[in-house]
Amino acid sequence: MSQHKNLFVPSFKTDQEEEDVERKTTGNGGGIGGDVWKFKGNKAAKGAANVSMKGTLTRLFDCCSKDVNKTILPLGHGDPSVYRCFQTSVDAEDAVVESLRSGAANSYAPGVGILPARRAVANYLNRDLPHKMKSDDIFITVGCCQGIETMIHALARPKANIVLPTLIYPLYHSHAIHSLVEIRKYNLLPDLDWEIDLQGVEAIADENTIALVIINPHNPCGNVYTYEHLKKVAEMARKLGIMVISDEVYNKTIYGENKFVPMGIFSSIAPVVTLGSISKGWFVPGWRIGWIAMNDPDNVFKTTGVVESIKEHLDISPDPSTILQFALPNILEKTKKDFFDKSNLILSQNVDLAFDALKDIPCLTCPKKPESCTYLVTKLDISLLEDITDDFDFCMKLAREQNLVLLPGEVLGLKNWVRFSIGVERSMLEDAFVRLKGFYARHVKTQLT
Numbered sequence: 429m430s431q432h433k434n435l436f437v438p439s440f441k442t443d444q445e446e447e448d449v450e451r452k453t454t455g456n457g458g459g460i461g462g463d464v465w466k467f468k469g470n471k472a473a474k475g476a477a478n479v480s481m482k483g484t485l486t487r488l489f490d491c492c493s494k495d496v497n498k499t500i501l502p503l504g505h506g507d508p509s510v511y512r513c514f515q516t517s518v519d520a521e522d523a524v525v526e527s528l529r530s531g532a533a534n535s536y537a538p539g540v541g542i543l544p545a546r547r548a549v550a551n552y553l554n555r556d557l558p559h560k561m562k563s564d565d566i567f568i569t570v571g572c573c574q575g576i577e578t579m580i581h582a583l584a585r586p587k588a589n590i591v592l593p594t595l596i597y598p599l600y601h602s603h604a605i606h607s608l609v610e611i612r613k614y615n616l617l618p619d620l621d622w623e624i625d626l627q628g629v630e631a632i633a634d635e636n637t638i639a640l641v642i643i644n645p646h647n648p649c650g651n652v653y654t655y656e657h658l659k660k661v662a663e664m665a666r667k668l669g670i671m672v673i674s675d676e677v678y679n680k681t682i683y684g685e686n687k688f689v690p691m692g693i694f695s696s697i698a699p700v701v702t703l704g705s706i707s708k709g710w711f712v713p714g715w716r717i718g719w720i721a722m723n724d725p726d727n728v729f730k731t732t733g734v735v736e737s738i739k740e741h742l743d744i745s746p747d748p749s750t751i752l753q754f755a756l757p758n759i760l761e762k763t764k765k766d767f768f769d770k771s772n773l774i775l776s777q778n779v780d781l782a783f784d785a786l787k788d789i790p791c792l793t794c795p796k797k798p799e800s801c802t803y804l805v806t807k808l809d810i811s812l813l814e815d816i817t818d819d820f821d822f823c824m825k826l827a828r829e830q831n832l833v834l835l836p837g838e839v840l841g842l843k844n845w846v847r848f849s850i851g852v853e854r855s856m857l858e859d860a861f862v863r864l865k866g867f868y869a870r871h872v873k874t875q876l877t
């Protein structure tokens with residue numbers, strides 16, 4: 429397991445967790461509590477904390493055991509950067525080394541980000557946009573995560589609601605809850621290439637809707653929205669008078685037929701905020717650098733005070749390291765197309781492998797072959813299985829019998845679906861499907877009625 433040391437694997441507990449266990453067993457620490465000290469932890473983030481995915485993975489890893497005599501295959505969560513085949517580009521590494529060595533990146537940066545970084549992101553995004561952005565339209569953030577946090581904080585107001593897809597990166601939920609913004613959910617349609625249920629959005633948006641959030645390319649469904657579909661999204665947003673926040677963090681991870689179309693193309697129809705980062709495309713989520721981009725040719729964000737509010741929020745938040753900001757222009761400009769082609773080829777081969785292998789496991793079907801991102805979501809048909817009650821049960825038994833960890837869709841709001849991470853070494857996927865086949869054979873109903 430040493431190659432997985434950076435993964436979230438529950439056997440790597442924090443010091444605190446180990447101390448807690450010790451205290452419980454030895455009985456020390458009694459009496460030091462609420463009676464003496466006048467302070468206590470703020471509970472506001474409690475409901476917002478993203479505990480369900482981690483909690484579920486912890487339980488699944490706990491089911492794995494040495495007795496199974498197989499390595500643990502952690503396909504429940506995704507961080508491809510731990511695998512050799514997804515090492516980042518040398519050009520990006522050189523950019524960071526150069527930035528560090530230059531001595532020019534040791535100072536504080538302005539809250540909005542340093543000018544060369546803002547300009548580089550504008551140039552990078554403008555390649556595909558009709559309405560060119562200026563460096564002033566870009567804010568540099570601590571990964572895409574801070575972009576999410578900043579936008580929700582900047583827009584929150586009493587009675588506000590935000591329209592999110594049912595399948596969403598959990599941080600949107602967390603920050604909406606933390607900012608007391610009501611969450612309204614629209615469906616994605618698995619049988620229509622996971623398109624957005626536009627009528628559903630219209631039905632739930634109202635005068636208190638602060639934004640419609642879309643994820644494109646979509647994590648975890650792996651689809652890429654077409655030009656026509658996105659245009660409809662923009663037209664609907666205009667009709668409803670709401671902005672579109674487009675999370676395009678996976679815009680470099682494209683390996684299918686649909687070409688990636690940035691939502692910013694439609695910014696003359698409705699204003700668009702694009703969120704992005706280098707975390708996924710360059711396989712460096714630990715570098716923590718991303719951006720918020722305002723695609724707003726009509727200056728709606730200025731006149732409505734949104735730009736001001738974003739700046740104020742960034743002024744009171746920690747900034748991404750100046751070293752990374754200073755390196756960003758070279759990372760964006762010097763990384764060669766070959767690098768992306770290579771990692772996308774590996775991912776598409778992994779998808780092909782998984783898609784083929786699923787044919788031998790009839791209880792799992794995938795409605796649409798992923799053409800982006802690093803996951804495969806499959807629908808679980810429990811009627812074919814003897815003694816499995818739902819996706820959670822399926823994943824628990826799989827972990828227990830095969831040391832294979834997959835994520836039950838329930839955690840993502842998809843009851844009786846199962847999510848695979850395909851951003852792993854090919855040999856791990858091959859092994860996973862051999863184990864799944866064995867598992868299926870063991871649990872399939874012998875007499876189908």
Ligand SMILES: *Cc1c(COP(=O)(O)O)cnc(C)c1O
Binds near residue numbers: 571707717
């Ligand atoms: C990973 C991810 C993020 C967060 O990106 P970071 O740059 O790591 O902060 C945001 N949105 C989606 C859809 C993601 O998959």
